[in-house]
Amino acid sequence: MATFTTPGTPEPVPLEMAESARARRRGLLGRDGIEGALLMSPASAVHTLGMRFAIDVAYLDRTLRVVAVRTMNPGRVGLPRPRARHVLEARAGAMARWGVRRGVRITVRDR
Structure with missing residues (x-):
């Protein structure tokens, strides 16, 4: 499993990678939560149906700089972001704790 950090992250965050089309389609569906985050690549939009x-x-x-951050409740469809090439998902409230906000670049590392 990989990890990611930002300049404001107190410690590395566990990161799952969804690089296949099947893994991106599934995303976090069917789960009760996630420890860390899920990076979907390539992706520019997500939904929370189910x-x-x-x-x-x-x-x-494309450089892993944050274009936008939003919280999505279950049952929503997000609009594609034109400049987005990857999507990072986590439990609501986690991005603020990790310092993930517009303009910040994340760094991904393999364990």
Whole structure:
């Protein structure tokens, strides 16, 4: 499993990678939560149809700089972000704790 950090992250955050089309389609569906975050790549939009919990969504550009962050409740469809190439998902409230906000670049590391 990989990890990610930002300049405001107190310690590395566990990161799951969803790189296949199947893994991106599934995302966090059917789960009761996640420890850390899920990075979907490539992706520019997400939905929460069938989700069991609210999530924070960070849209990232090709350099992993945050384009936008929003919280989505279950049963929503997010609009695609034109500059987004990757999407980072986590339990609602996590992005603020980790310092993930517009303009911040995340750093991904393999364990």
